[in-house]
Amino acid sequence: MAREDFVGGDAAQQSASPQGQITFLDSYQVHWRVFERDARNDAGTKGEWCLIFSSVDTLRRVWIYPVDWRTLSSAALTMLSWHR
Amino acid sequence: MTTPRSVPDTRDATSGQYPLLLVDDDSESLSASSRMLRGAGYSVATESAGDRVLRLVRTTGTRLVISELYVACSEGRCVVAVLMADRMRLPRVSVLVHTRYATSTDVNWALAAGADAIVRKGARPGSLVIEVMRLLEAAA
Numbered sequence: 001m002a003r004e005d006f007v008g009g010d011a012a013q014q015s016a017s018p019q020g021q022i023t024f025l026d027s028y029q030v031h032w033r034v035f036e037r038d039a040r041n042d043a044g045t046k047g048e049w050c051l052i053f054s055s056v057d058t059l060r061r062v063w064i065y066p067v068d069w070r071t072l073s074s075a076a077l078t079m080l081s082w083h084r
Numbered sequence: 085m086t087t088p089r090s091v092p093d094t095r096d097a098t099s100g101q102y103p104l105l106l107v108d109d110d111s112e113s114l115s116a117s118s119r120m121l122r123g124a125g126y127s128v129a130t131e132s133a134g135d136r137v138l139r140l141v142r143t144t145g146t147r148l149v150i151s152e153l154y155v156a157c158s159e160g161r162c163v164v165a166v167l168m169a170d171r172m173r174l175p176r177v178s179v180l181v182h183t184r185y186a187t188s189t190d191v192n193w194a195l196a197a198g199a200d201a202i203v204r205k206g207a208r209p210g211s212l213v214i215e216v217m218r219l220l221e222a223a224a
Contacts, residue, residue, distance in 0.1 A: 043198035044171030052195070057207030058215060059191065061200055084178070084200060084222040 005033050005054045024074040030055050034069070034077065037061075053081040104128045104216070107137050107151035107163065108182075113205065117150070117182060117212065124213045134163040141167060147176060148219055150212075153183040153194055168198025178219045182212060 021035035032055050039050045046063040053060040060081050066072070072080065104121065106128050108114040114130050121128045129146075131137050134157025141149060149167060157163045164179050171177075181199040183190065184206075194202050201215045 037195065039195075042168075042196050043165050044168035045198070057204040058211050059195075059202040060215070060218070061195065082218055082222065084219070 005031065005056055022070050024077050026074060026078045032077070032081070034081075051080075053077075103145055103147040103220075105137065105140060105146045105149050106130045107134075107149060107155055108132060109152060109155050110184075113152070113184075120212060121150075121216065124216075126213075126216065134158070134166075137163050138166060141174065141177060142170075147223060148178045148180060148216065150180045150182050150216065153181050153185050153190060153197075162193075162197055164194070164199060165197035171198070176223065178223055180212075180215055180219055 021033055023031060023033050025031055032053050034051060034053050036049050037052050038048070039045045040048050042050075051062040051065045051069060053062065062080060062083055064083065065080055069077070069080065104126055106114060106118055106121065107130075108117065109132050111132065114132060118128050118130050129140070131140060132155075134155050137149070137151070137155070138157055138159065140146060149164075151164050153162065153164065155163045157166055159166045164181060167174065167177065168179060178200045179198065181194045181197075181202045182205060183194065183202065184204075186204045191202060200219055203212050203215050
């Protein structure tokens, strides 16, 4: 059975925006779940929302991302996850 | 895992300081993580006491703090949260949480504390190094 990604279901539901989340496989066959988080109450916040990339053992937060992030290709999402 | 670039040498030749500060109150974990990062070519300072972490970050050229989640300091339960709440004074500092605490509650706490990334202890080899590389490169 595949391991759940880093952010468990409850946490994802709590922090995901109403528009929902997407998943993709990067070129190393790592499964990522991507969703927005309401960051208004997070320490050192850089904006109202951020994007979270969650894999089985790593979580990345990205502050600057396009509004159409859900339509990006896996390659573009991989590159986006490399930013902050 | 995404590894599009080579590992840079992060030594700060101009100041002689260590831009990476590794923080853990578990000495074995601190030693293991330190060996891993030094093996990847990084120069790393280590610390286990929260108050000394605050002093070091506020007075030196630290660019990236790699910290266990619940390392307390006199200013709060979690040195990560204290540092990130101080982002106005420390705009260049990034925080990577490297933690054995990985429940959804812990992850939400780390994000609320302002973590830029989280890596689970016991992750696949290379995961920590990749996130260090990513955060340093993104901040450059």
